[in-house]
Amino acid sequence: MTSILTLTAAVLRDPNALVDAHDNGVDLPRLAPPLLAITVIGAALFGLMVGSQRGELQLLYAAVKMPVLLLAPPLVALPALHSLWRAAGVEVRWGRLSLAALAAMARSAVLAAALGPVLWLLYSLNLDYHDAVLLMVASIGLAGLPGVAALVRALPGGGDLRFLAAAGSALALFLAFAQTGWLLRPFIARPQAAVSFLRPVEEDVFSSLSATRASSKGDYRGWEVRSAGVLGEEEAP
Amino acid sequence: MSSTPTVLILLAIYLLVGLGMAVSLRGRGHPVPTQASAVVAWPLFLGMVESRALVGPFAGRIEAAIDELTRALAEPEAAQVTSLSDLSALKASLLQIDARIGVVDRMLADPSVHNDPLGLRLAEARAHAAAEVEGVLRGLHQLRLQVGLLALVGDTLPVRDRVADLGARVRALSELSLS
Numbered sequence: 001m002t003s004i005l006t007l008t009a010a011v012l013r014d015p016n017a018l019v020d021a022h023d024n025g026v027d028l029p030r031l032a033p034p035l036l037a038i039t040v041i042g043a044a045l046f047g048l049m050v051g052s053q054r055g056e057l058q059l060l061y062a063a064v065k066m067p068v069l070l071l072a073p074p075l076v077a078l079p080a081l082h083s084l085w086r087a088a089g090v091e092v093r094w095g096r097l098s099l100a101a102l103a104a105m106a107r108s109a110v111l112a113a114a115l116g117p118v119l120w121l122l123y124s125l126n127l128d129y130h131d132a133v134l135l136m137v138a139s140i141g142l143a144g145l146p147g148v149a150a151l152v153r154a155l156p157g158g159g160d161l162r163f164l165a166a167a168g169s170a171l172a173l174f175l176a177f178a179q180t181g182w183l184l185r186p187f188i189a190r191p192q193a194a195v196s197f198l199r200p201v202e203e204d205v206f207s208s209l210s211a212t213r214a215s216s217k218g219d220y221r222g223w224e225v226r227s228a229g230v231l232g233e234e235e236a237p
Numbered sequence: 238m239s240s241t242p243t244v245l246i247l248l249a250i251y252l253l254v255g256l257g258m259a260v261s262l263r264g265r266g267h268p269v270p271t272q273a274s275a276v277v278a279w280p281l282f283l284g285m286v287e288s289r290a291l292v293g294p295f296a297g298r299i300e301a302a303i304d305e306l307t308r309a310l311a312e313p314e315a316a317q318v319t320s321l322s323d324l325s326a327l328k329a330s331l332l333q334i335d336a337r338i339g340v341v342d343r344m345l346a347d348p349s350v351h352n353d354p355l356g357l358r359l360a361e362a363r364a365h366a367a368a369e370v371e372g373v374l375r376g377l378h379q380l381r382l383q384v385g386l387l388a389l390v391g392d393t394l395p396v397r398d399r400v401a402d403l404g405a406r407v408r409a410l411s412e413l414s415l416s
Contacts, residue, residue: 021307021325026332029262029285030300033270036278075280094284102281183244 004034008110011038015103015150023096035102036071042109043067046139047187049116053123053132054189061197065184069140070109073176074101074151080172085155088165092155100154108147115139132188148173178205255279261286293339295370296332302377303328309384323400330407331373338366369410376403 010018022031047066051059078101085092119139123132152166159165181187182205189195255276262272262282275282303324310324341363350356380399387396 023325026329027325029267029271029282032274032278032281036274071278075278078280098281098284 004038007031007034007106008038011035011103011107011150012110015100015107016154018103019096019099019154023093023099028095028099031099032102035106038106039070039102039109040067042106042111042113043070046109046112046116046119046143049120049123050136050187052120053127054195057195058186058189061195062187065187065197066112067109069177069180069184069187070105070112072180073173074105076180077169077172077176081169084168084172085159085165088159088161090156090159090162090165097155100151103154104147104151107150108143111146112140112143115143129188129190136187144177181205182208251279252276258282258286293332293335293337294342294367295335295338295374298374299328299331299335299370302374303331306377306381306384309381312384323404327400327404327407330404331370334366334370334407334410338363338370341366366410369406373403373407373410376406 007018022028043066044063047063048059050066051062078097081101082092082094082097085097119135122135127135148170152169183198185199186193186196255278258275258279259272262275262285265285307324341359344350345356345360345363350359376399380396380403383396383399
């Protein structure tokens with residue numbers, strides 16, 4: 001049985017070799033549990049560091065939600081990715097795509113966990129809310145890019161429109177990730193808001209981006225602190 | 238209707254599909270960790286619903302033998318001996334043959350088959366295939382010991398030849414089973 005530590009080293013050193021060595025149609029069910037465990041442990045550790053910005057229950061909430069944030073986008077986008085690569089003329093078997101996605105998720109989670117202490121140190125310097133959110137997003141981007149690159153490289157060669165499929169895959173993953181992050185917020189609680197597990201579902205990530213653009217011009221409508229959401233307490237106005 | 242219950246309903250549907258996938262994997266003899274993984278990450282396992290991967294009587298020993306050999310080949314002294322993809326292909330072929338033996342075993346479990354002349358031929362063919370798989374497993378064990386010798390002698394050629402021999406033997410058996 002391949003141990004979790006051996007797999008962790010493999011996804012960091014050469015995820016493509018791991019996919020090549022086990023792309024035989026029979027190893028996926030054996031490798032999926034340890035690779036998912038690496039993803040969950042790595043992402044939970046990173047979530048713990050993100051939650052440390054506020055402390056209290058936010059530590060637990062962020063540690064529980066961060067693995068979902070890393071796992072959900074590839075799972076949701078997998079059928080779209082499969083179709084994109086086939087449309088580009090690259091014959092990708094579902095098993096290889098799944099194995100590549102698992103290796104990519106595990107790689108990103110381990111890198112995110114490795115970035116955790118840096119994040120923890122910077123949060124201990126009392127960053128303000130917006131800087132803390134930007135730092136978290138930058139860290140996830142830094143850890144996520146090597147994962148996306150590993151996923152794309154692990155897919156078979158050939159195909160005239162391979163470049164378009166790779167770009168489309170990155171875009172699909174980005175959109176799924178952005179909306180998942182929006183649904184699972186808050187990872188970092190606003191200073192005026194109560195700690196809550198989830199905020200009520202409202203519009204989508206793009207409405208938030210337009211509110212951000214407006215606020216940068218001095219219009220702060222849309223940034224009001226809302227009700228505390230799921231598993232949170234209402235604060236007196 | 239508030240959107241939060243909608244999200245919860247969608248989540249419940251997702252997990253229900255995952256449970257269905259786990260039950261399907263259980264029926265194919267996959268272990269509990271794989272079934273649990275399927276509940277939360279079922280889209281990864283969609284390809285397995287299409288394929289009819291079955292498990293035969295040698296599956297566990299094949300897994301163990303290839304895993305041991307892979308670990309032996311991961312030693313620095315054994316680098317460059319053979320590629321892990323060669324071993325992966327060998328394992329896939331062995332498991333395919335093992336799955337066919339499993340199918341025959343299930344047929345032979347029916348007592349009426351034993352009285353049929355064709356059933357006797359099937360039992361003979363099964364015994365031959367099983368003996369071949371046993372032989373390849375012994376070969377894999379010897380190969381692992383040979384890899385150990387590399388640390389002292391340093392000649393990789395015999396090990397490479399042995400891997401190629403085993404691959405050819407399995408391919409021949411695979412072609413025989415299909416013919």
